[in-house]
Amino acid sequence: MPKGGPQPGAGRPKGKPNAQTLVIREYAQGIVNDPKVRELLLTQAQEGTLPPQLYQLFFYYAFGKPEDKIGVTIDHTIYTVELE
Numbered sequence: 001m002p003k004g005g006p007q008p009g010a011g012r013p014k015g016k017p018n019a020q021t022l023v024i025r026e027y028a029q030g031i032v033n034d035p036k037v038r039e040l041l042l043t044q045a046q047e048g049t050l051p052p053q054l055y056q057l058f059f060y061y062a063f064g065k066p067e068d069k070i071g072v073t074i075d076h077t078i079y080t081v082e083l084e
Contacts, residue, residue: 041054045058
C-alpha cells in the first residue's frame, strides 16, 4: 500500500457541493422566493434605487452575459509607393 499522496476514491466526488454550500443555497433561495422580497426588489428597480450590481446581475440572468471577447478584422493589404 502506498504511503501519502492522493488515494483513489478518497474525498468528495467531483461536482458535488459540500454541505455548507447546500445550506447557504437553500437559505438564499428562501429569501429570493419570498413574495415580499420580490415586491421590494421590483419597487426598487422601478424607483431607480436598486443597487447597480443587482440590476446588472438580473440582466445577466434574464438575457445572458455578453461575450467578453472583441472581434477585430485587420486588412492585410500592402500598398507600395514609388518615389522618384
